[in-house]
């Protein structure tokens with residue numbers, strides 16, 4: 001067994017939960033998850049973050065802080081810190097990798113797609129646009145772990161809500177004053 005018992009710090013999240021009837025694919029996916037858990041991408045602080053949000057999953061004790069930098073409506077930098085089970089932390093690593101450089105609209109679409117996959121949508125699970133995150137498709141069979149897998153995107157949703165509240169609508173376009181304001 002390549003993983004140690006200290007992975008199981010949270011009693012309700014103990015053990016490695018992702019198995020796949022297709023053993024070969026399951027092994028690839030487990031390897032991906034393990035890799036993101038051990039070598040998280042975009043983990044750390046963004047000193048110039050435009051938005052910082054924190055989320056907690058009380059079911060499992062997972063914590064996550066997500067930071068975003070925006071360039072217009074594009075996510076120019078994304079970082080996270082957190083603690084918790086392998087699924088929550090690997091999902092955060094994968095999500096930051098996936099959404100970095102995307103627009104808010106694109107990130108929102110990916111969130112919907114990922115959510116569908118985690119809730120059992122087989123078509124979403126085959127969607128290559130989800131990248132490494134497809135390794136989490138097996139969570140659909142483990143309802144108790146759904147919140148772990150969705151924690152990162154829940155944080156993203158909270159961050160995007162605060163963008164919408166704070167600023168002008170980024171989808172309104174750049175044609176300022178092009179209609180009827182000649183001055």
Ligand code: ZN
Nearest residue numbers: 060062085148
């Ligand atoms: Zn968890």
